[in-house]
Amino acid sequence: MIPYWRLSGYYFFYFAFIGAFSPYFSLYLQAIGRNAGQIAVLMSLMSVMRMLAPxxxxxxADRVxxxxxxxxxxxxxxxxxxSGFLVxxxxxxxxxxxxxxxxxxxAALPLVETLTFSHLAGQAGRYGNIRVWGSVGFIVAVLGxxxxxxDLPIRALLWISMATLGGILLCALTIPEACSQAPHEAHVPLREVLQRPEVRALLAACFFMSAAHGALYVFYSVHLVEHGYSKSVVGWMWTLGVVAEIxxxxxxxxLVKVYSLRGILVFSxxxxxxxxxxxxxxxxxxxxLLFAQLLHGATFGAYHAAAVAAVNAWFGTRHQARGQALYGxxxxxxxxxxxxxISGYTWEWIGPAWTYSAGSLFALAGLVVLMTGWRVRSSAA
Known part of the structure; x- marks a missing residue:
């Protein structure tokens, strides 16, 4: 039995927190007097820890x-x-x-991704039907x-974000463990997996894709507000992107029956x-802006689903947690x-337009790496 609603609930609250935090926390920091450099440093700590903790x-997790x-x-x-932000x-x-x-x-999301694929046990195509609830949670939070x-003071954001973290905790207590070991799977050392050119190409390309999104996640809301859009419009713009993602x-x-994972990633x-x-x-x-937000369905939705599926296929059950953690x-x-x-220091130096242009260059670099390093002959292609 797949614990569909328990996994879906976790994704809902996990991404509801992102929907509350990512679009609006930079506005909160700006409201209490932080400059662009300080905002970039604080917001980038999320990425720094996502580089270390997972x-x-x-x-x-793989060890125990x-x-x-x-x-x-x-x-x-x-x-x-x-809770320190409240103090x-x-x-x-x-x-x-x-x-x-x-x-x-x-630390948690790569492990939950691994748990989800373990519970699906050969039904990886159903991953999107569970993960979509994370997108729903994001929409509820960002639009609301x-x-x-x-109408409310910006500090209300802290209490709402804390409530979503409480929801994550409650759902985490309900998720059951899943068998993580395939009894007849041949052991392939992690080092051999990482030596495969398509694996290295995908990971490098994913680095560039996330770098391309840096200015979006840190300054997109600020960018819109500075161009005269209201916070409710900001919420709708984020929502539109996530609807496309859903x-x-x-x-x-x-899609995966018609197109290869590599093809989906190249388009993204x-x-x-x-x-x-x-x-x-x-x-x-x-x-x-509306058209650009619709492209979020490709630049995150299709990209992330295809990348996670490739990691799941390449790393096997013995290295699943580390594979998803490495991807993250x-x-x-x-x-x-x-x-x-980079966006924090270029925002005031060369301006928003050139900062987002740098994001396009990051995406272009990822495209080149992906196409040259991951050849069509690869098993997950």
Missing amino acids: TLWGWL GVRTPIVRLSALLSVMGF SDAYGAQFVSMALLAFFWS LGYLLD LVFMGMPR FVAAVLRFALIGWGAESLAV SVSFGAGGMIGGL
């Missing part, structure tokens, strides 16, 4: 053979870390709180807060090159950190 916890205790512990410690607005205190939150919060923050997740079982990178150029240079036009660390961790930090 690998550590993934190694531990269980995942749910780590998922539950990380949820509890995430709540404790975030102090000092930059040093916020730095510590963000570091603690990010270290424990980022867009309207609420037009449609892609729901259609992935059909091409879409990213276009998307960030449009956001940077077309912010005065609502129509251009290299992409959302290292790539997100570099993209976020």
Whole structure:
């Protein structure tokens, strides 16, 4: 039996937190007097810890053979870390709180991804039907807060974010463990998996894709507000992107029957090159921004689903937790950190348009790496 609703509930609250935190926390930091560099540093701590924590916890999970205790512990410690924002607005205190939150919060998702695929046991095409609830949670949070923050003080964001972390903790307590070992699977050392050119190409390309999204996740809401859009419009723009993502997740079982994972990824990178150029240079036009947000279905939805499926196929059951953790660390961790930090220092130096153009260049670099390093003959192609 697949624990569909328990896994779906976890994804719902996990991404509801992202929907509350990622689009609006930079606005909160700006409201309490943080400059662009400080905002970039604080927000990039999420990426720094996603580079370190998942690998550590993934190694531990593969070593001890269980995942749910780590998922539950990380949820509890995430709540404790975030509570520091309710205590102090000092930059040093916020730095510590963000570091603690990010270290424990980022540890869980790769393990939950592994648990999900273990429960699916050969029905990987159904992953999108579970993961889509994360997108629904994101929409509920980002759209609801867009309207609420037009009337409520920005500090209300802290309490709403804390509530979503509480939801993560409650769901983590209900997720059952799953068998992680295939009894007849031949043992392939992790080093051999990592030596495969398609594996290295995918991981490098994922680094560039996350770097390309750096300015989006740190400054997109600020970018829209500075161009005269209301916070409710900001919420709708984020929602539109995630609606496109949902449609892609729901259609992935059909897409993977028609197109290869490599083909889906190549299209996603091409879409990213276009998307960030449009956001940077077309912010005065609502129509251009709407089209750019629809491309989120490709630049995140199709990209993430295809990348996770490739990692699942290549790393096998013995290295699943470490494989998903490595994917998260290299992409959302290292790539997100570099993209976020660079955007923080270019935002006021060369301006938003050129900052988003740098995102397009990152996506182009990822496209080149992917196409040259992952040849069509590969088994997951």
